Amino acid sequence: MKNTFFILLLFLLFSLFNCSEKKPNKHVKDIKEKLSLAEEIIESSIIAHGGDQLYANSFEFDFRGKSYSFTQNEKHAVYQLKFNQNDSLFIDKLDQGKFIRFVNGTEIDLNAKQVDQYSNALNSVMYFTLLPFKLKDPSVIMAFKGKTSIKNNTYHIVRVTFSADGGKDHEDEFYYWFNSENHRMEYFAYNYKVNEGGVRFRVAKNPREISGVLFYDYENYEAELGTTMEKLPLLYEKDELTLLSEIKNENIRTRKALF
Numbered sequence: 001m002k003n004t005f006f007i008l009l010l011f012l013l014f015s016l017f018n019c020s021e022k023k024p025n026k027h028v029k030d031i032k033e034k035l036s037l038a039e040e041i042i043e044s045s046i047i048a049h050g051g052d053q054l055y056a057n058s059f060e061f062d063f064r065g066k067s068y069s070f071t072q073n074e075k076h077a078v079y080q081l082k083f084n085q086n087d088s089l090f091i092d093k094l095d096q097g098k099f100i101r102f103v104n105g106t107e108i109d110l111n112a113k114q115v116d117q118y119s120n121a122l123n124s125v126m127y128f129t130l131l132p133f134k135l136k137d138p139s140v141i142m143a144f145k146g147k148t149s150i151k152n153n154t155y156h157i158v159r160v161t162f163s164a165d166g167g168k169d170h171e172d173e174f175y176y177w178f179n180s181e182n183h184r185m186e187y188f189a190y191n192y193k194v195n196e197g198g199v200r201f202r203v204a205k206n207p208r209e210i211s212g213v214l215f216y217d218y219e220n221y222e223a224e225l226g227t228t229m230e231k232l233p234l235l236y237e238k239d240e241l242t243l244l245s246e247i248k249n250e251n252i253r254t255r256k257a258l259f
Contacts, residue, residue, distance in 0.1 A: 036142070036144070037144040038142040038143055038144040038158045039142065041144065041156045041158055041178050041183075042132055042135045042136070042142065042158060042176075042178075044178075044183040045132045045178050045183045045184065045185050046132055046133055046135075046136070047183070048182060048183035048184050048214070049132060049133070049184065049185070049213065049214040050209070050212050050213035050214055053211060053212030053213050054072060054130075054133055054213050055072065055073040055074065056212075057211045057212075057213065057254050058070065058071040058254060058255050058256065058257040058258060059210065059211075059213070059252060059253070059254055059255065060251075060252070060253055060254075060255040061129070061215075061249045061250065061251060061252040061253070062249070062250045062251045063125060063129075063248070063249050063250070065083070066081060066082065066083040067081070067082040067083065068080065068081055068082075068122075068125060068126070068129070069082075069255055069258065070126055070129075070130070070258070071257045071258040071259055072130060072133070074136070076096060076259060077096065078093065078094070078095045078096070078258040078259050079093070079094040079122055079123065079126045080092065080093050080094075080258060081093075081122050081125075088103050088104050089103070089104055089105075090102070090103055091103075092118055092119075092122055093258075094119055094122050094123060094126075095258075095259070097119075099115050099118060099119035099122075101118060128218075128247070129215075129249060131176075131185060131188065132176065132178075132185045135158075135160060135176070138163075139162045139163045139165055140160055140162060141160065141161045141162060141163060142158055142159065142160050143158070143159045143160075144156070144157070144158060145157040145158065145159045145175070145230075147180070148177070148230075148233060150177060150186075150187060150233045150236070150237065151237065153179055153180075153181070153186075154179075154180040154181070155177040155178060155179055155180060155186070155187070155233075156177070156178045156180055157175060157176070157177055157178075157230075158175070158176045158178065159173070159174070159175055159229070160173075160174040160175075160176065161173055161174075171193045172190055172191065172192045172193060173190065173191040173229065174188060174189065174190045174191075175188065175189045175190075175229040175230075175232070176188045177233065184204070184207070184214070185204065186203070186204045187201070187202065187203055187204065187233065187236075188201075188202050189201040189202065189229050189232045191229065197225055198222065198225060199222070199223040199224070199225060199226075199227045199229075199232075200220060200221065200222060200223070200244075201220075201221040201222075201223060201232040201233075201235075201236060201241055202218040202219065202220050202221070202247070203218060203219040203221070203236070204216040204217075204218055205217045205218060205219055205246075206248075208252075210252045210253065210254070211254050215249060215252050217246065217247055217248045217249065218246070218247040219243060219246055219247075220243070220244045220245045220246065220247055221236065221241035221242060221243055221244060222241065222242045222243075222244045223235060223241055223242075
């Protein structure tokens with residue numbers, strides 16, 4: 001009988017010890033699940049731009065005489081480019097980072113330099129088109145940088161850099177300005193390092209909603225090399241930036257999913 005009582009006592013002590021060990025783990029898990037202020041701002045913006053509607057639909061649009069399409073969810077992305085050149089139909093496809101080119105329906109061999117060049121060009125167009133959704137990519141490192149006023153509206157500022165596995169341009173620095181009232185991403189800027197570097201400031205124009213997703217065109221401005229990101233809104237308001245180009249995504253429509 002004594003042995004039975006002793007065994008039961010040990011069992012109860014062991015159970016209590018396990019319960020006390022589990023509580024800290026749950027607490028740590030709860031802390032990890034809390035979003036930082038920068039993450040909250042980006043999550044709110046993604047919802048304002050259409051949220052899950054982007055993942056529920058596939059889209060196609062025309063940009064500078066070429067046809068682009070994408071199917072994107074939180075785990076899988078496929079981007080495609082179609083254009084005609086020298087009486088041939090080219091189709092470039094980027095599926096989870098794997099690039100393939102077809103010419104008149106036949107896959108062609110490419111060297112490493114060509115793969116890098118063509119995939120970067122396609123990925124670049126899609127990155128800017130899919131903002132702010134692309135700010136959830138695993139390589140993104142974000143930080144809240146305060147508030148500011150642009151054109152009499154208040155904006156939250158988020159700085160974004162990238163981890164070393166973020167691709168060829170991981171050393172680039174981005175700033176995003178999110179309207180504090182409607183949570184839309186209405187301005188962004190970037191400081192890039194390749195090709196001797198440069199500073200750009202983009203202003204969102206012509207907002208329109210397609211199948212529940214908000215799309216923009218942009219005015220693309222240039223600032224002097226070395227200009228800090230924080231100064232760009234003021235320089236824009238003072239009309240001291242140079243307008244380089246207009247970024248227009250035309251004929252945006254839904255299409256059949258690419259996967």
